[in-house]
Amino acid sequence: MSLPLEYYLVLSALLFTIGVIGVLIRRNAIIIFMCIELMLNAANLAFVAFSRHLGQAEGQLFVFFVMAVAAAEVAIGLAIIVSVFKHRETINVDEVNSLKG
Amino acid sequence: MPSEINIPEIDWSLIMPSLVIVSTMLIVLIFDLFDAISKRVLGLITIVGTAIALVVSVQLLQAGTNETQFNNMFRIDGYSLFFNIIFLISTILVVLISLSYLGRDDRKQGPYYLLILLATLGMMLMAAGNELIIVFLGLELMSLSLYVLAGYFRDNPASSEAGMKYLLLGAFASAFFLYGIALIYGATGTTSIPGIAENLTAESKSPLLFAGVFLLIVGFGFKVAIVPFHQWAPDVYEGAPTTIAAFISAGPKAAGFAAFLRIFMEALPAITPEWNIVLVVLAMLTMTVGNVIAIAQTNIKRMLAYSSIAHAGYVLIGLAAANKAGTSSAIMYLLIYCVMNIGAFGAVILAKTADGESLTISDYAGLGFKKPLLGMLMSLMLLSLAGFPPTAGFVGKFYIFKSAVEAGHYWLVIVGAINTAIAAFYYLRVVVTMYMREPEDELEFNPYPATLVIGLVLAAIGVLLLGILPSLIVDPVNAIALN
Numbered sequence: 367m368s369l370p371l372e373y374y375l376v377l378s379a380l381l382f383t384i385g386v387i388g389v390l391i392r393r394n395a396i397i398i399f400m401c402i403e404l405m406l407n408a409a410n411l412a413f414v415a416f417s418r419h420l421g422q423a424e425g426q427l428f429v430f431f432v433m434a435v436a437a438a439e440v441a442i443g444l445a446i447i448v449s450v451f452k453h454r455e456t457i458n459v460d461e462v463n464s465l466k467g
Numbered sequence: 468m469p470s471e472i473n474i475p476e477i478d479w480s481l482i483m484p485s486l487v488i489v490s491t492m493l494i495v496l497i498f499d500l501f502d503a504i505s506k507r508v509l510g511l512i513t514i515v516g517t518a519i520a521l522v523v524s525v526q527l528l529q530a531g532t533n534e535t536q537f538n539n540m541f542r543i544d545g546y547s548l549f550f551n552i553i554f555l556i557s558t559i560l561v562v563l564i565s566l567s568y569l570g571r572d573d574r575k576q577g578p579y580y581l582l583i584l585l586a587t588l589g590m591m592l593m594a595a596g597n598e599l600i601i602v603f604l605g606l607e608l609m610s611l612s613l614y615v616l617a618g619y620f621r622d623n624p625a626s627s628e629a630g631m632k633y634l635l636l637g638a639f640a641s642a643f644f645l646y647g648i649a650l651i652y653g654a655t656g657t658t659s660i661p662g663i664a665e666n667l668t669a670e671s672k673s674p675l676l677f678a679g680v681f682l683l684i685v686g687f688g689f690k691v692a693i694v695p696f697h698q699w700a701p702d703v704y705e706g707a708p709t710t711i712a713a714f715i716s717a718g719p720k721a722a723g724f725a726a727f728l729r730i731f732m733e734a735l736p737a738i739t740p741e742w743n744i745v746l747v748v749l750a751m752l753t754m755t756v757g758n759v760i761a762i763a764q765t766n767i768k769r770m771l772a773y774s775s776i777a778h779a780g781y782v783l784i785g786l787a788a789a790n791k792a793g794t795s796s797a798i799m800y801l802l803i804y805c806v807m808n809i810g811a812f813g814a815v816i817l818a819k820t821a822d823g824e825s826l827t828i829s830d831y832a833g834l835g836f837k838k839p840l841l842g843m844l845m846s847l848m849l850l851s852l853a854g855f856p857p858t859a860g861f862v863g864k865f866y867i868f869k870s871a872v873e874a875g876h877y878w879l880v881i882v883g884a885i886n887t888a889i890a891a892f893y894y895l896r897v898v899v900t901m902y903m904r905e906p907e908d909e910l911e912f913n914p915y916p917a918t919l920v921i922g923l924v925l926a927a928i929g930v931l932l933l934g935i936l937p938s939l940i941v942d943p944v945n946a947i948a949l950n
Binding site for chain 2: 375378382385389395398399402405406408409412413415416419420422424425427428431432435438439442443445446447449450452453454459462464465
């Protein structure tokens, strides 16, 4: 038995929305970063679902690239967050606010 | 059952500009390993490599190249080559102003130039991408390098903070961009740019497609700092090293617009009326918000950040015109904008005092007479940004507004003209401060570094040359603009 495409798309849209809401309301930089990863994975799910639905490999190929990019982003992201933590001893984005005007 | 794999034939001469950049990167990486070699050489290698790539791009452009590579994934046409020229000129100027900005024996110079080259390569991929995968990979290659560069001065809390803000908002934007691609893929069944245009028939105009295009606009909006997705820009420009602020404001913005234009003009012409109206509204908002907030700034880097947001709005006018004149004027504006904006940031670096940079606008009081060269260069760049003749800024704005009139967007031109007047106010305020006000306290200025002056003089020559002889750029740009 195979589920129709819509099920996957709804799940993917839900995951994406949870990710967006998480970025907007959470204040811890690491959690925000995890929510962004959730958004990327929601896109991956949509790619795979479409790819299966269309009977093409293109979408699945895209997912491999996205996973590699996401891994690189995590490496850089965590390094930058650590360097902020060294200065401020906090990664709460509301408290890291010396730049404004 | 097809069992053989077709390995596409690669014409190495076509991808030479990217290859030169990659080789330069490797040379910088290897030279950085040896302590016996002065770190200063690395910057010079970067300039030489970038200049070679620039020459190769110009040659390919003059030969009228129009081909694809790697199974139609990579497009080498006049459009991508001209954008290569914009990116490479920006990179050369940024490296020239960086040479003295980083300490002479700073051990961190190697990765700095490496990341600048990587970002440049990412931009070149974005302009050449004929497939959304390539555009996405180019975008990420560029963005990831820029996140690191923005937070490059780790010992400086402001720089780290700028890096983190740029990272979080940039990654957020990339996720929107990616989800947009996924939805467009679902609606049209392909991620190839010409393929999307082919598959986009009346019945495939589904809500899925519009949702995808909307997310794509949001993603690009963040990357090129369009209102209401601009909040990261002032913070990042203020906190990042000034050279990197110059870099982020120039090349990456041009690269974002390169992909923006290519995707919307070549893949989505079938729904032009729908996206057009969105861009008109965004252009008006971006110009107005950018210019009005810039008036209130006291920090010159923040002022330039808001001014660069406003300039993204002017480029959007060209996109919204959605015709050949619009594309060519947007491309021309991007080249002019890159040169004059890097010049303006370079002038800020030139005004370095013994205890750091003077970033408050009131610090510039009396500088015009005390430091004639600095005053002249700064005034020239600001007048060009404001769009006064006979500078290049005027030529750029003239063609942008002309294309909008041709497309019938009169309101856009009126809003743009009002904005030019608002912008003149805050640019001229700096010039007036420099020439007409007495300095409050005596600031000790550092002597001018030679490389920085060379970079600035080159930018100044570019701004004046294009302002006096616009045909130098108008004709080549018209030849390569997307239809």
